[in-house]
Structure formats: C-alpha cells, structure tokens
Amino acid sequence: MDKETLNRRISAGNFVENNGSVLRAVNILKTKFNRLKDIKYALNIEKNDIENSINYLHEAGYLHLRNSENRQPSSLSDDDFDALEGKLTAKGIQLLAGVISDECVEI
Numbered sequence: 001m002d003k004e005t006l007n008r009r010i011s012a013g014n015f016v017e018n019n020g021s022v023l024r025a026v027n028i029l030k031t032k033f034n035r036l037k038d039i040k041y042a043l044n045i046e047k048n049d050i051e052n053s054i055n056y057l058h059e060a061g062y063l064h065l066r067n068s069e070n071r072q073p074s075s076l077s078d079d080d081f082d083a084l085e086g087k088l089t090a091k092g093i094q095l096l097a098g099v100i101s102d103e104c105v106e107i
Contacts, residue, residue, distance in 0.1 A: 014049065015049070015052060015053065015056075015104070016103075016104055016105065016106045017106050018043075018045055018049055018050065018052075018053045019053045019056060019057060019104055019105040019106065020105050020106040020107050021043055021045070021053075022039060022043065022045075022050060022053045022054060022057060023057060023062060023063075023088070023092060023095065023096060023105060023107075024096065024107075025039045025042060025043055026039060026057075026063060026086050026087060026088060026092075027088050027092075027093075027096060029087070031087070032087065033064075033066065033068075033085040033086060033087045034085055034086060034087065035068060035084075035085045036050070036054060036065075036081055036082070036084045036085060036086060037081065037082045039086075040081075047081065051076060051081055054076060054081075054084075054086070055075075055076050056104060057092070057105075058075060058076070058086070060091075060102065060104075061089055061091045061092075062088065062089055062091055062092035062095055062102075062105075063086045063087070063088060063089060063092055064086060064087050064088070064089055065084050065085070065086045066084070066085060066086075067079050067083055067084065067085075068083055068084065068085045069083065095107065
C-alpha cells in the first residue's frame with residue numbers, strides 16, 4: 001500500500017469517527033442550539049475536519065443549522081462557520097438512538 005492510499009484511509013476513518021463525535025456533542029443541550037465554534041473547541045478537531053463533518057451531517061438531514069444572529073436557517077455554504085449553531089433533527093436523534101444507521105457515522 002502506498003503512502004497516498006494509506007493517508008486516504010486514515011482520513012476516511014477520521015471522518016467517520018469525527019461525524020459521530022460531532023453528532024453526540026451537538027446533542028449535549030438536546031432541544032437547544034449549540035454554537036458550532038463551541039463544539040469545535042470542545043472536541044479539539046481541526047476546523048477543516050469539523051466543517052466536513054458538519055456539512056455531511058447537515059446534508060444527510062441529521063442537523064438543523066441556523067445563523068446565530070438572525071436565527072434563520074442556514075448552511076456552511078451560506079454563512080461563516082463561527083456564525084452558525086446547530087441541533088439534531090428527528091433523523092439525527094434516531095441515528096444516535098440506533099433506530100437507523102449510517103456507515104459514515106460511528107456512534
């Protein structure tokens with residue numbers, strides 16, 4: 001196995017693990033929105049990696065994202081990471097509870 005293939009596999013494994021960590025961390029306040037920059041700080045994950053996880057979890061329907069100032073629905077493509085907050089959707093809660101599964105999220 002060459003170095004590039006090994007790095008890709010490590011990155012893919014981190015992605016799956018990070019997705020689970022982010023999902024659990026966002027769920028800490030249950031019904032309240034959490035600022036994404038606070039989640040990043042608490043998990044100590046590189047900004048690029050947490051952005052990849054947040055983007056996946058949002059696009060997969062596991063997270064609601066909104067702008068923390070105007071409280072309007074948003075996404076990473078529309079707002080700065082530091083301006084966003086999130087909470088789990090019903091589908092995200094189902095994933096954490098083990099009712100559904102996703103190979104890209106390690107619970």
